[in-house]
Amino acid sequence: MAANSQFAVAIHVLTILAKAGDERVKSDYIAGSVNTNPVVIRRLLSNLQEGGLVISHVGAGGGTTLAKQPKDIHLSEVYKALPCGEVFALHSKEPNQDCPIGKNMAAFLCGLQKEIDKSIEEKLRQYTLRDVIENIEEA
Amino acid sequence: MAANSQFAVAIHVLTILAKAGDERVKSDYIAGSVNTNPVVIRRLLSNLQEGGLVISHVGAGGGTTLAKQPKDIHLSEVYKALPCGEVFALHSKEPNQDCPIGKNMAAFLCGLQKEIDKSIEEKLRQYTLRDVIENIEEA
DNA sequence: CCGAACTGTATCAAAAAGAGTTACAAAAGG
DNA sequence: CCTTTTGTAACTCTTTTTGATACAGTTCGG
Numbered sequence: 001m002a003a004n005s006q007f008a009v010a011i012h013v014l015t016i017l018a019k020a021g022d023e024r025v026k027s028d029y030i031a032g033s034v035n036t037n038p039v040v041i042r043r044l045l046s047n048l049q050e051g052g053l054v055i056s057h058v059g060a061g062g063g064t065t066l067a068k069q070p071k072d073i074h075l076s077e078v079y080k081a082l083p084c085g086e087v088f089a090l091h092s093k094e095p096n097q098d099c100p101i102g103k104n105m106a107a108f109l110c111g112l113q114k115e116i117d118k119s120i121e122e123k124l125r126q127y128t129l130r131d132v133i134e135n136i137e138e139a
Numbered sequence: 140m141a142a143n144s145q146f147a148v149a150i151h152v153l154t155i156l157a158k159a160g161d162e163r164v165k166s167d168y169i170a171g172s173v174n175t176n177p178v179v180i181r182r183l184l185s186n187l188q189e190g191g192l193v194i195s196h197v198g199a200g201g202g203t204t205l206a207k208q209p210k211d212i213h214l215s216e217v218y219k220a221l222p223c224g225e226v227f228a229l230h231s232k233e234p235n236q237d238c239p240i241g242k243n244m245a246a247f248l249c250g251l252q253k254e255i256d257k258s259i260e261e262k263l264r265q266y267t268l269r270d271v272i273e274n275i276e277e278a
Numbered sequence: 279c280c281g282a283a284c285t286g287t288a289t290c291a292a293a294a295a296g297a298g299t300t301a302c303a304a305a306a307g308g
Numbered sequence: 309c310c311t312t313t314t315g316t317a318a319c320t321c322t323t324t325t326t327g328a329t330a331c332a333g334t335t336c337g338g
Contacts, residue, residue, distance in 0.1 A: 003228035003295080004325070008248050012230070013185075015240050026284070034230070037327050042285065059335025060283040085324090087226055087259060088146035089296095090209040091173070099172040101154050104275040109147050112214075112266075119262045120226060123255055136243040143296070176298050181314065198306025199312040219333070224295090228325095 006082045009034055010044055014078065014129050015136065017054060018070045024063030044082075051081025070129035076121045087116050145221045148173055149183055153268050153273065154218065157209045161204030183221075190220025191271060209268035215260045225252050226259075 012034055017025055027045065031038040045064055048054045053073055056064040066073070090109055096102060151173055156164055164182065170177040184203055187193045192212055195203040205212070229248055235241060 003224060003230040005230055006325090007227035008229050009245070011248065012240060012244055015244070016238075021330065028284090033235050033241065035235045035241075038285095039287085039328070042238070043287085046286070055284065057335080058285045058333075060281095061285045061336055062334080064285090084227060088223060089144040090147050090152070091144055096172050096174045099155075101151060101158070101275065102172065102174075105147075105151055105154070108271060109150065110272050116259055116262055119258045120255055123258045127251075132247060135247050136240065145296090167313085177314095178299070178316085179297065182297095182316085184317070195314065196306080197304075197314045199310095200307060200311045201305085203314090 026063045073129040075127045077125040212268040214266045215263040
């Protein structure tokens with residue numbers, strides 16, 4: 001399982017929270033719905049909380065709610081809140097430094113990565129959590 | 140090293156081929172420049188050949204050349220020729236089927252993946268191998 | 279103020295995928 | 309034919325993500 005599925009799970013989790021409204025949802029419940037371990041969910045919620053998308057409450061009667069209305073949560077925010085990998089990785093080993101090409105390659109590719117990431121975010125900014133929910137319900 | 144660096148290596152390899160012009164370049168030489176194993180390079184060239192970007196010749200005096208001019212090789216073609224992973228993976232385990240949300244989630248996310256992939260390709264289509272070479276040389 | 283119910287997080291094991299390596303068949307050229 | 313070189317199969321090593329266990333710290337209700 002070396003492919004990052006956090007974004008997919010995050011969308012799922014946020015949808016559950018949206019449906020719950022003001023009610024605090026426990027990680028155990030979410031884990032049951034998503035069919036995974038509660039810790040995996042808590043780790044994810046921890047990232048989403050840092051991104052200002054959800055609010056978690058510790059202790060008895062605790063749980064998590066959305067920090068904003070679904071219509072105000074853009075998928076780009078979800079993407080940015082998570083440690084998603086880059087689209088492509090740089091060379092795993094440094095290229096041979098005698099090779100004149102390798103020397104300036106990294107800088108170019110790094111810039112390209114940033115541009116691509118920006119494209120992805122722009123695309124994801126077009127959708128909000130509300131769009132997702134509507135799309136799923138009408139299906 | 141579970142992050143896919145094939146795109147980065149491919150750009151590097153294509154640049155080497157561009158510099159060699161009509162001369163056939165051997166996988167051993169490329170591997171030396173990129174600092175990896177010749178088989179890794181041959182696997183990569185195999186993909187690039189399927190994508191119509193390079194031409195490899197078997198046997199003594201064999202090697203690889205570009206199939207087109209650098210200015211006619213768009214980075215989107217490179218991307219498409221390689222088995223690059225998706226930006227995000229779907230759930231690793233199927234969501235709980237009792238969960239009404241999970242059921243239609245996969246379809247939505249799959250469509251989103253395709254859209255993002257299209258964005259990436261559009262961005263990469265703006266650059267050709269010649270742009271890469273110019274960018275690297277002036278740096 | 280005590281105990282139950284949660285989250286937050288550290289730590290470890292399991293699983294998956296890429297990268298590196300070895301080995302060898304098949305093709306081409308002299 | 310004999311050498312050179314690609315194409316590919318098969319295996320190991322390493323890295324990353326996911327899953328699981330454990331426990332400290334917080335909050336609420338008696």
